[in-house]
Amino acid sequence: MTKPILKADGISIAFGGVVAADNVSFELAPGEIKGLIGPNGAGKTTLLNLISGIYNTSSGSIHIDGVDVTKVPAYKRARMGLARTFQTPRFLHRSSIINNLLLGTDLADQMGYINSFFGKKGSNFNDELEELMEIAGFTFDWNDSISTMPFGQQKILEIIRAMLEHPKIMLVDEPAAGLNDIELQRAMKLMELATERGCGIIVIEHRMDMVMNFCHNIIVLNFGKVIANGTPEEVQCNEAVIEAYLGRE
Numbered sequence: 001m002t003k004p005i006l007k008a009d010g011i012s013i014a015f016g017g018v019v020a021a022d023n024v025s026f027e028l029a030p031g032e033i034k035g036l037i038g039p040n041g042a043g044k045t046t047l048l049n050l051i052s053g054i055y056n057t058s059s060g061s062i063h064i065d066g067v068d069v070t071k072v073p074a075y076k077r078a079r080m081g082l083a084r085t086f087q088t089p090r091f092l093h094r095s096s097i098i099n100n101l102l103l104g105t106d107l108a109d110q111m112g113y114i115n116s117f118f119g120k121k122g123s124n125f126n127d128e129l130e131e132l133m134e135i136a137g138f139t140f141d142w143n144d145s146i147s148t149m150p151f152g153q154q155k156i157l158e159i160i161r162a163m164l165e166h167p168k169i170m171l172v173d174e175p176a177a178g179l180n181d182i183e184l185q186r187a188m189k190l191m192e193l194a195t196e197r198g199c200g201i202i203v204i205e206h207r208m209d210m211v212m213n214f215c216h217n218i219i220v221l222n223f224g225k226v227i228a229n230g231t232p233e234e235v236q237c238n239e240a241v242i243e244a245y246l247g248r249e
């Protein structure tokens with residue numbers, strides 16, 4: 001089997017009495033699209049926060065490309081090739097679209113901003129941006145304020161922003177929320193392009209049509225616990241998953 005680009009081994013976190021991640025283990029391969037599903041409050045976003053280093057795990061370990069990052073802060077994990085999007089897009093709303101893209105994924109990291117500004121301003125950055133914008137079907141002026149973009153387009157723009165980092169791992173929180181079918185196709189095309197370039201993706205999504213057709217493998221969470229982990233076919237007929245999440249139909 002290919003060496004995993006990301007590995008979580010028994011990671012956990014509790015908030016007060018709520019165990020939001022309970023001994024979670026999985027591996028993500030380069031080029032793999034792994035769906036993360038489960039009922040509201042199951043701990044999906046929390047798991048992304050643990051992987052990206054926003055929260056610290058109270059047990060277990062996380063490895064990126066074979067390196068133990070369990071105690072490594074979020075901005076360093078970002079530099080190691082981990083990019084993410086948020087359930088609610090996070091942009092500087094008074095700033096232009098292009099400035100938001102140049103700012104990169106890590107709002108807290110000022111050095112990252114400077115590095116990305118000088119590193120990306122070259123011709124490759126422009127070509128790449130053009131390519132991604134075309135796949136996204138975006139025609140607006142990059143100098144427009146970000147606040148002129150509808151929510152759905154902001155969600156796609158976050159994927160583009162993440163891809164411009166050339167990540168090895170992308171964590172994508174509910175990309176389909178607020179997207180119409182055409183926009184969703186475009187978002188999936190962007191993510192597929194990232195995987196063709198070797199990026200492994202974890203995507204949280206509630207739209208089952210998308211999850212079942214788009215993901216290679218699926219993890220199902222319930223009350224912070226992994227209740228199933230397998231291919232879409234396997235997960236769909238899993239009794240515990242049907243009970244907790246999919247329902248009988």
Ligand SMILES: Nc1ncnc2c1ncn2[C@@H]1O[C@H](COP(=O)(O)OP(=O)(O)OP(=O)(O)O)[C@@H](O)[C@H]1O
Binds near residue numbers: 015018039047
């Ligand atoms: N920072 C926090 N402080 C306290 N409780 C938290 C925090 N973050 C998450 N939780 C709790 O952990 C549990 C899991 O929340 P999480 O946001 O990870 O769920 P989710 O699966 O992403 O849900 P949704 O589908 O609604 O986005 C919930 O009970 C939530 O209230």
Ligand SMILES: [Mg+2]
Binds near residue numbers: 044
């Ligand atoms: Mg969530």
